[in-house]
Amino acid sequence: MTGDLGRWEPWTPRQVVERFHRDGVRDPWWIAGGYAIELFTGRSLRPHADIDVVVLRRDQRLVHRLLRGWDLQAADPPGRLRPWPVGETLPGHVHDVWCREAPDSPWRIQFMIDEADGGWWRSRRDPAVTLPLARFGRRTHEGWPYLAPEVQLYYKAMPEGQRAKDEIDFAAALAHLDGPARRWLDDALDVTIPDHHWRAALKPQLD
Template sequence: MEARWWVAGGFAIELAVGRRIRNHGDIDVLLLRRDQLLVQRVLAGWQWWAADPPGNLRPWASGEVLPQGVHDIWCRPAPDEPWRIQVMLDESHGQEWVSRRDPRVRRPISTLGLTSADGAPFLAPEVQLYYKAKTPRPKDEEDFDAVLPVLTDQQRRWLVAVITDTYGPHPWVKRLQA
């Protein structure tokens, strides 16, 4: 089985709209939990830190399989370097992606992302917005405003349904339905 990964966060939104929107502190990457040990091999020599809930950073030992509740991994090339990549682990079952926020929210892994003009895989904008909708920060609102005009009717319907099912009433729903 081939490991899959996607550029996530604000960069995924920028890839969807085809332009720069704002500054970023790091690069977010989504990876399926089943492929988590791959990143340690790909960036061998980097420092890896797991964010144990509720967000306590601790070194992630080589070969350690992170438990179900750990979803974020921070990495940097050296101790005196800033964090460069945040790896977010998501769940899967067979060939189906399963949201870590709500296991009822699922879709085929093959529909989880898109590919940029230069070949970079990135998280589909509606999936990224679903995660950003939990507690939107100003940068999430900025990303939402930027990508809203390029969402298809199908993406909007999916996003309305999953936001409503997972989070209940949400200010983005009206704008998605306009």
């Protein structure tokens, strides 16, 4: 993002879960980002500057239902924010919404808007990368929904070079990924970033 967009004081995963449960939201949603990897591994890995929550594009109106009266700002075009009014269907190129109680409040949650076709998730990087929605998320023993680690790591794989925090998350998750998750991640990288260095770490686990 460009410019001074205000400070972040993000909610914790528990606060997010409690808000969704309080309002009885039934549409699917998943805690994402680095917190998803921590929920998968069962331990804290690093500090977090924000918190990401994934919803499907077809369910985007749940954000307004959940956060009635909040200041919701769409990243449109990517890198800049503009108000997202009630009743507007976000255009297909908008994938992120920043949320805070009021214009002078700190940012609390970032929603990521993802694509789905029937019962399948489709990557916006390449529609050939898919996954059944039944495998798109997992749950903690408490029932908290979070993004499947292989999908989150795919999000974190950067063609232009990795951020230090993403390397931390990959290293922590790798030992816990089962065969199908490792194979899916390797195949997804093969389609979109075939020379990504994480594939070398995945390969020994696949042999």
